[in-house]
Amino acid sequence: MGTEELQSLSDISQYNGLTRERIEYILQRISTLKVGVIGDGCLDMYWQADMILSELSRETPHYNLPAVVERFAPGAAGNVAVNFKSLGASEVSFCSVAGPDWRGALLKEALTTRGIDDSFVIFEAGRVTPAYCKVIMQGIQGVRQEAPRIDFINREPLSEAAQQRVVAQLDLMAQKVDVISVTDQLTHGVMGAALRERLQYWSSKGKKVIVDSRDRIGSYSGVVLKPNELEAIRWYHGSVKQLQPTEAEILKAGLQLSRNSGAPCCITVGEKGAVWFEDGQATLVPTMPVPPPIDIVGAGDSFTAAFLSAWGAGCEGPEAAAFAHLAAAVSVGKVGETGTASPQEIMSRWDKVR
Structure with a gap:
């Protein structure tokens, strides 16, 4: 069957060759890896409001949100950098743009306290440090509910x-x-044409580059692309309205995206796993389901970091994707937080499902 006639994931070859010995080898190689992360750095802020302490305002007909716990962490590209550190990379450097505001200072603090080199972050007058601020309201018997998020954007x-x-x-x-x-996550973020061109240059010089882009995945050339299925389909159809793609559409999108970029492409397809596209061929890399409760926030970041780490350690694409599935599975199992995966957790996940 020709590649243009593929109708489902069952029509393509599968990779199931990852072993425990290879995982141990990959993790050992990652410990010597030097990683650079570039893109849209954000600050994730969390305020836990104890509604038992809430009082009706004297000035307005509203109850207040008494914050009793406050924490902050690197988000977006910053969370990818945190994932590399959790995997045990020897050095992680971070390049982004922040605004000269209190959120920029907190972002740099959040990076440095986690052992990430922030010396390539620049402060730009007139810019806002992006932030996602989340209020989690807690009531009687520990019941929790998240209020509408407050975003700082450019x-x-x-x-x-x-x-x-x-x-x-x-x-x-x-x-x-x-x-x-x-x-590349934000509408008015860091990644523009000049940076895309420069990344292609560094890839041509042998540097291994992987791109995760929410809305501009088709604008990159000469680098490995890692969209999820919706991002790939939106690019393929030129529309954000295609929300339930068929497997045939995913395969066509991946093959076309790889051809257009002149480089391999890895599309994640949720609980079905991921599909690796290279040289006009597609390979399914299945994953094992994670029992509920799960929290998918940050799972893509964990997959990207683990994939690039394994690829940088010398793995071929399908093997790197299989390794990345383990990290993503650990991440989604951490409910209520933006998850990461450590080497010990990855080994435990492997031993649990094999």
Whole structure:
């Protein structure tokens, strides 16, 4: 059957060759890996409000939200960097743009306290440090509910001059790392045409680069792409309305995306696993289901970090994806937090499902 006639994931070959010995080898190699992360760094803020303490305001007909716990962590590309540290990478460097505001200071603090090199982060006047602020209300018997999120966002694209300053930082970072992970998440974020072109240059020089992009996955060339199924289908159809793609559409999208970029592509397909596209061929890398309760927040970041780590350690695409499934499975099992996976947790996951 020709690649253009593929109708379902059952029509393509499967990879099931990962072994415990290979996982141990990959983890050992990761411990020597130097990683660079570039893209949209955000600050994730969490305020836990104890509603038992809430009082009716004297000025408005509303009850207040008494915050009793406050915590913050790197989000978006920052969370990808945290995942690399959790996997045991020897060095993790972070390149992004922050605003000269209190959130930018907290983001840098959140990075450095986790052992991430933030020296490639630049502060740009007129920019806002993106942040996702979440209020979790807790009531009687510990019942919890999340209030509408408060977001800090930029409403204009990064200037050309600022783009060039980020390109210069990328060049400095690329010279000291083995692999580069890219997170292109925000509408008016860090990743523009100049950076995309420079990433292609570094890939042509042998640097291993992987890109995770929410809305611009088709704008990158010469680098490995890692969209999920919806991101790939939205690119393929040029529309955000295609929400239930068929397996045949996913396969067509992946093959076309790989051809367009001139590089391999890895599409994650939820509980079915991932599909690796290379040289006009598609390979299904299945995964094992994770029993509930689960929390998928951050699972894509864990997959990306583990995939690039394994790929940087010398694995072929399908083997790297199989390893990444283990990290993602650990991550989704951590309810109520943006999960990561440590080497010990990955080994435990393998032993549990095999």
